[in-house]
Amino acid sequence: MTERVDFYVLKSSTAKQRWTFACRLTEKAYLRDLKVVLLGDTLADVEAIDALLWTFSERSFVPHDIQRGRPSAAAGATSAAAVQLTQDLDSVGSADLLVNVSTRLPAGLDRFARVAEIIDADDERRRLGRERFKVYRDLKLAVETHQLDDAAGA
Numbered sequence: 001m002t003e004r005v006d007f008y009v010l011k012s013s014t015a016k017q018r019w020t021f022a023c024r025l026t027e028k029a030y031l032r033d034l035k036v037v038l039l040g041d042t043l044a045d046v047e048a049i050d051a052l053l054w055t056f057s058e059r060s061f062v063p064h065d066i067q068r069g070r071p072s073a074a075a076g077a078t079s080a081a082a083v084q085l086t087q088d089l090d091s092v093g094s095a096d097l098l099v100n101v102s103t104r105l106p107a108g109l110d111r112f113a114r115v116a117e118i119i120d121a122d123d124e125r126r127r128l129g130r131e132r133f134k135v136y137r138d139l140k141l142a143v144e145t146h147q148l149d150d151a152a153g154a
Contacts, residue, residue, distance in 0.1 A: 005115040005136045007129065007145045013121035019049050021148070022101050022118050023056040026083055030062050034096035036083045037112070041102040043068070046085045049101070053083075067091040103128045105135055 008025070010017055022038060029036045040046040046066055053062050064083035068091065084092050087102070094111035101118050103125060109115065115136075119129035136143050 001113075002109045002115060002141055003113055004142045004144070005117060007117045007119055007133060007143065009129075009145060009147050010118070010120045011149055013125075015045070015048070015120075016052075018101055018118050018120045019045075019052050020056050022049060022099050023053050023062070025116055025118070026053070026064075026099055027057070027060050027062050029097045029099075030083055034082070035094075036097045036099060037089070037092050037095040038064075038083065038085045038099040039089060039102050039106060040085065040087050041104070043087055045101070046087050050085055053085075105132050109139075109141075 008021060010021060012018075026036050026038055038046075038049060040049055050064065050066055053064055062083055063081050064085055065081040067084050067086040067088075084095070086092050089098075089107055089111075096112070097114045097116060098106055098109075098112040099116045099118065100106055106112070106115065117129060117132060119125055133143060133145075
């Protein structure tokens with residue numbers, strides 16, 4: 001059951017800023033021994049985030065896997081990595097944190113204890129983020145918004 005949804009609103013409208021913040025947030029959760037799923041819009045987005053997870057900080061190491069298809073034969077079986085990147089939530093199981101850098105409402109919210117929505121300054125992304133905010137609120141989930149500057153860390 002989802003306990004809380006946090007919206008992180010960036011001033012920048014670049015994908016790289018959004019993805020870098022997602023990496024920082026993911027690293028912070030990983031260092032707290034939390035299982036993390038990071039959801040991107042496309043496979044290209046997921047692969048860009050994959051590359052960025054290796055390079056966004058010289059001091060960090062965040063072991064992760066890209067999940068491209070359905071879980072393996074055992075129901076719900078997924079990668080042993082604590083951090084999984086995907087464009088399709090059907091390819092992953094439950095997690096402590098879902099980091100959503102996509103433009104869509106994640107399906108199967110009950111599999112994630114917390115959701116982090118990362119919204120940048122792009123007008124369309126903001127509009128879609130507002131729509132998701134309303135859905136979360138209508139679902140009676142605890143929703144918090146954090147306004148961040150361009151240099152914000154997680």
